[in-house]
Amino acid sequence: MAAAGAKVHRGDVGDLDSLRRGAAESDGVVHTAFNHDFSVSRLEASAADRLAVEAMAEALVGTDRPIVIASGTGGLSPGHLATEHTVPVSDSIGRHAVEETAVSFVGRGVRPAVVRFPPTVHGRGDHGFIPMLIDIARNKGVSGYPGDGSNRWPAVHRLDAAHLFRLAVESAPAGARLHGVGDEGIPVREIAEVIGRRLGLPVVAIPPEEAAGHFGFLGAFFALDCPASSALTQQLLGWHPAQPGLIADLEQGHYFERRPVAASR
Secondary structure (H helix, E strand, O other): OOOOOOOOOOOOOOHHHHHHHHOOOOEEEEEEEOOOOOOOHEEEEEEEEHHHHHHHHHOOOOEEEEEEEEEEEEOOOOOOOOOOOOOOOOOOOOHHHHHHHHHHOOOOOEEEEEEEEEEEOOOOOOOOOOHHHHHHHHHOOOEEEEEEOEEEEEEEHHHHHHHHHHHHHOOOOEEEEEEEOEEEEHHHEEEEEHHHHHHHHHHEEEHHHHHHHHHHHHHHHOOOOOOOOOOHHHHHHHOOOOOOOOOHHHOOHHHHHHOOOOOOO
C-alpha cells in the first residue's frame, strides 16, 4: 500500500480515537470491518460497529468528504426482490441500523453512502460461505441444498465489488444506498449441483428440519430466499458487473483446489 502512495494507519475497529485520527487524515473512508467473532453477541457487535461509524463520520464533519460503509441485502425483503429503495422493517440492532447512523450525517458536511452486498462476494481468495459449503460437502460426502433448493442467493464478484466502492467514494450522492449485486438470485440447488459435480459427490435435498444439523450455522443462511437487484445503482453510477457470475466462477475450478495445510514439528 505504501508503495502505491498510501499512508498505512494501523489500528483496531474498537479503538475509536485511532479511527477518528485515521479518518481525519484521509481523503475519504471505506468501512468494511465487522466483528464476526461468534463469542460476541450480535447486539454487541452491531453496537460497536455503530460507534465506529459515528467516530469516523464525526471526524469528517464539515469536510464534504465521503464515508462509504458496507451492509448487506440478505435480510432486506425475504421472498421478494430487494431494491435500493427497500427499507428493512425489523433490524433495529443489526447492520441495517448502522446504515441509518451513516445516513444521519447527510447535511453535516459529510457525504455518506451505503453499499449493500449479497451473501456471497466470490472470487479467488474467497473464504466465506462458498468455501464453507464445499468443506461441508467434502465432510458429509454429499452436496446438499435445503428443501427443494428453489430459494435464491444473489452474488457479486469481488473485483466488481471493489470497482463499486471506488465509484461510491468518487461520486455517490450523499445518503445513497447502493447494491453491489451481479447475479440477482441463483437457486441454491444450482450451487449445490456444481459443487457436487466438481467433487464427484451425490447432490441431495436436505429437509428443512435437518438443515441446521447438516449445515451448522450456515443452514439458516443457505435457506434464505433473498434475491436483490442493482438496476438503480447501475443507472446512478454507471457501474456494470463485468466479472464472471458465481456459477461461472465455480466452474473455473479454483474453489476446489485444496488449500495448503501448514506443517508442524
